Amino acid sequence: MAIDIALVVAAAFSIKYLYISIYLEAEAPSFHASCIFIVVISLYFGLRRQNYYEDILRPGIWRGYFSLFLIVAFAFGLSLFVLFAVKESAQLSRGWFSSWLIATYAILLVTRVGWRSAYMRLLQRGYLRTAVIIVGSGEPLQNAVARLRREERLGPVSIAGVYTLCPSVAPAREGSACDCTAHLDRCLQQIVTQCQNTFVSDVIVAVPASEKDVLCKAVEHLRLLPVNVNIVPDFGALDLSMGQVRHYGQFGAIGVQRIPISEWGVFVKKIEDIVIALIALLLFAPAMVLIAIAIKLDSPGPVIFRQRRHGFNNKVIHVLKFRTMTVLEDGKQVVQASKSDGRVTRVGRLLRRTSLDELPQFLNVLKGDMSVVGPRPHALAHNDYYSRLLANYATRHRVKPGITGWAQINGFRGEVLKPSQMEHRVRLDLEYIENWAIWLDIKIILMTPVYGFISRKAY
Incomplete structure (x- = not known):
């Protein structure tokens, strides 16, 4: 740099x-x-x-x-x-x-x-690679070797050796426990010899959780070497690929999830939301007045439709929209709008096609209930349904919902015809949450008008 x-x-x-x-x-x-x-x-x-x-x-x-x-x-x-x-x-x-x-x-x-x-x-010439020795037993060793083999093909890792330790299980015959201990000692001595004679920077220990004694002995033996000693915990199906060690004073723990947006990121995103919302409301104020008049002249009912939806941390918020339908559904059953839906008004059809019905949500942004960019919120009835259908659906609420989002600029907007479409939306929303950056927000904001025009709602 x-x-x-x-x-x-x-x-x-x-x-x-x-x-x-x-x-x-x-x-x-x-x-x-x-x-x-x-x-x-x-x-x-x-x-x-x-x-x-x-x-x-x-x-x-x-x-x-x-x-x-x-x-x-x-x-x-x-x-x-x-x-x-x-x-x-x-x-x-x-x-x-x-x-x-x-x-x-x-x-x-x-x-x-x-x-x-x-x-x-x-x-390609063998430089800048991290030489790694993998030692362990059972399925954790197999998984670690398989994953590092894939990394080795990409370049930055070089596997210098794989050692299988004898598992400390109940002996099947007399004397097998002694054989296992002797085998463990030989493996550890071979690792020490290899590290002393060749350049190895990291040793990874991967053993089942039941082999605590083997793990402790291996780590204690490897303390003598000037190498990084890393442990791959065996927690069954729990994915620790994103984990990292967190320290609380003298106490350390493996983190399997992090806060999606840091405190500094929350501050930056708040400034972003306020600035963009104020600019948008100033720019669209004349259009919003004309839309309000058109709605009043087109059909009876309020100009603004308030619907309860889940926001940050599952808090219930009232999302504002220009009324586009002859009904104001907000109960246990909410029928999603579809093509040729008779409930949609003439003005409402135009507003929905251009997404202008969502302009009042900039007021939600100023209030702090929503963000300009984030996972799109859904009606409470739809939330309850998809929460039961998709295991990771509720994790979308780890950040504030948005007026637009990563899923929307990737073509997932409008009516959901089958569960797989919602599954793709959730996957993209979680991808946004895990990779949030101010630059990603700016990219989504800039691309929203383009993708919104290409993949407009047809109702």
Whole structure:
């Protein structure tokens, strides 16, 4: 990252010298240095937050280029906002600013391809690999070996050895317990010898939970070695692939789930929601007044429809929408709107096709019940039904519901005709929750009008 940032700074000063000093024959204002500083700091934290370099070998690398564009656009947009706030933006050279923005994006793109290519070449030649020894017994050992074999094919891991320990089960015959202990001692001694004679950085111990004595003896023996000793806990079907050790003072525990959005992330997302909701309400205020008048003239009933739905942490909230139907269903049974539904009014059909019926939900965002981006909330009756049908459905409520979301821009919006469609929605919602970032929110907001137009509701 340091080299890339240095290249970006060098590009800024080079373009400033060539464009302003040589081409325009003018003196660059002093605040250009402040602009460069803001951009560099924003890029640094943005790239780190996105794991831009850590994920250099992840499949689907091309999808990361749009995220890179959002990071660069945010960094330059922030610097422009700061200059506007201190009333210096009028003196900013637009030619220099736009040229540097394009050059920054190009530099980060080219260097990413270069780093990836160099990294792959080094891995193919056997460099930069983590040499690992796997020791254990039973199914945990088999699972660990299988998963690490897949990682070895990708490059960053190299399996230096696999050792099978004798399980500490009840002896089937006299003397077998002694044989098992002797076998365990021989295996551990072989591991020590290999680590002393070859370069091994990590040893992974994978034994069944019932073999506590074997685990303790193996770990105690491996303490003598200058290597990382890692334990793969055996908890049956429990997935620990996302687990990490958390420390509470001197006490440590393996985390199998984390808070979806950190405290700092919650603060950033709140600012994002307030700013976007205020801008949207100001922009759409005239349209909302006209929609309200059209609804009143089209059919009897209230302009706004309030429906109870589950929000953050299963709290019941009242979601606001422009009324699009002749009924106001909010009970134990809610019939979902469908094509050629006679309950939908003439104005309502237009509002539903364009999603303009959801504009009042920006008021829910300002109130704090919803977010601009998040899993779409459903009526209580639908929530109860799908909670019984899909085991992980309720985990969507770990974050605030949104006006739009990751599932919506991937084509899952409107009527649900079969459970598999809801299952895909839930999968995408959970994918959003686990991978939340401000850049992902910006991407969803920018793509919502495009996908909303392509996959409009037909009712």
